[in-house]
Amino acid sequence: MKRHTISIIIPVLNEEEHLGTLLDFLDTHRSSPAIEEIIVVDGGSSDRTVPLALKHGVEVLHSTKGRARQMNRGARKAKGTILYFLHADTRPPANFDLEILQAATEGFEAGCFRMRFDSNNLILSFFSWFTRFNHLICRGGDQSLFVSRRLFDATGGFNEKYIIYEDTEFIGRLYERCDFKVIPNYVTTSARKYHEIGTARLQYHFGVIHLKSLFGASPDQLYRYYKRKIRI
DSSP: OOOOOEEEEEEESSOHHHHHHHHHHHHHHOOSTTEEEEEEEESOOSSSHHHHHHHTTOEEEEOOSOHHHHHHHHHHHOOOSEEEEOOTTEEOOTTHHHHHHHHHHTTOOEEEEEEEESSOOHHHHHHHHGGGSOSGGGOOGGGOEEEEHHHHHHHTSSOTTOSSSHHHHHHHHHHHHSOEEEEEEEEEEOOHHHHHHOHHHHHHHHHHHHHHHHTTOOHHHHHHHHHHHTOO
16 A cells, blocks of 8 residues: 655745744644655745745745645645645644544545634634534635545646635535545634634625525635625
């Protein structure tokens, strides 16, 4: 049986505040030699994101702006049999690599972790509780995502027409193609956007975007709504 290896792919845009902390965490908490590489894919940062990544000794790729484009760019260069997509402001649990490898050994080609926020806000705690359930409506990119190279290539990767909602759209296609694994451990993600916009307001707009997608809204329609109601 071929030995599994993991390529960690981190899309970034002006993430100097969080990237260094994440890379330090990954260096400290990797538990096996199976992590093939860490690839940071920059979408045109104007801050110290790129020098910070280079200082940590990880590979930096450059891409046009857009998470879907950036993650596909990283995937094309990645060498691992498992691709692990991780946001810069999300911290995986200790031994995350061992848990991903265990899921892969059990035959799961795609999956994620449960999620909690770095906040005690009751509304956020309520919604993060639902990430334990293995249903598409409970999924999102902040939970991180692992997918086998084989399955990523077979599905065509992320749909670059999506400026937002690219994670959920891709995960929806993965649910159709495989048994999706929700690992019973937690990533911790930043609640910064909720603090900036307002918890109830932002969660409401995210819910509207999800409903719009379910009723057939195009990627452009979703992005126009996002720009009008959320983007600051």
